[in-house]
Amino acid sequence: MTQAMNKIEQDDRPLDNGLRQFMGYTLKRAYLTLRADMILSIEPLGLRTRTFSALSVVAENPDITQTQLACALNIERSGVVVLVDELQRAGLITRNKVPGDRRSYALRATTKGMATWKDAEARVLAHERQMLAGLTTEEQENLKVLLRRIGAGA
Amino acid sequence: MTQAMNKIEQDDRPLDNGLRQFMGYTLKRAYLTLRADMILSIEPLGLRTRTFSALSVVAENPDITQTQLACALNIERSGVVVLVDELQRAGLITRNKVPGDRRSYALRATTKGMATWKDAEARVLAHERQMLAGLTTEEQENLKVLLRRIGAGA
């Protein structure tokens, strides 16, 4: 109360005023906002962001290996093991023998896995539609294009 | 090798093709790219993203309390304790007595803290300039505006 409180209240600038100038901070806020919503949209399917992403890649790339999946998801192979374990336990994907190489697995989404992926895809798209309702379709596309150009060099 | 590999190589679509349609995925990729670079830019100052943000808020809001800082950073009060401990140990901020309320602290950046904040601010701005070099100034501003409108409703 008193001193500190009064000082803050008299101040018309937000507390994070110094941070708002940064693209990184703005990006993080938007990311966390969208992420919190996305988690709720796929929770009913027993999926989390990581398993959602992994299921998507396996569903769209039949017979992908765990190492390739790790590469696609930008995570370590050790992390993929846990994800694949979880998806397999849920009956959404299978680890299949590869004829030519007995070291690796060919991952495939099961029928249930494909259905779950399509359901999850629709749910996330619906929630993004809601979260991005304040932007026109053109603005949404423009936003995606601009985001993809970050770090891409001049 | 063989089957899976061939299938992937023949495919002209990226492995994460199914994910690229989502704003959340696009946002996350951009965020992580920028974040990785940002971490390197403030590492020489002994700062990490969390302490950078906390130092910024304290520097710009003298006599702020820990609870207010938690609110500004969107984290719990328990998390603030660790951040303030770290910044205090580094001699960048101080915990000061509040005359009217013996429960709370009035946080202030030290002279060294203010200098460090200004230095960090300049470094991050320089690195963002580099990471966003592919975008015009108008595009960068437009990007920030669009990001701030996410989740803001129709």
Added chain:
DNA sequence: TATTGTTATACTCTATAACTATA
């Protein structure tokens, strides 16, 4: 020797709950 998948381990970030000292 190199690679695939695996396990064990640890670190970061964050949250929850219970505690203390004040109010």
Added chain:
DNA sequence: TATAGTTATAGAGTATAACAATA
């Protein structure tokens, strides 16, 4: 009683290193 700060603990998420089986 409610609030500020604190502590302990736990949970994601991710990374590193060492290992066995296979190439």
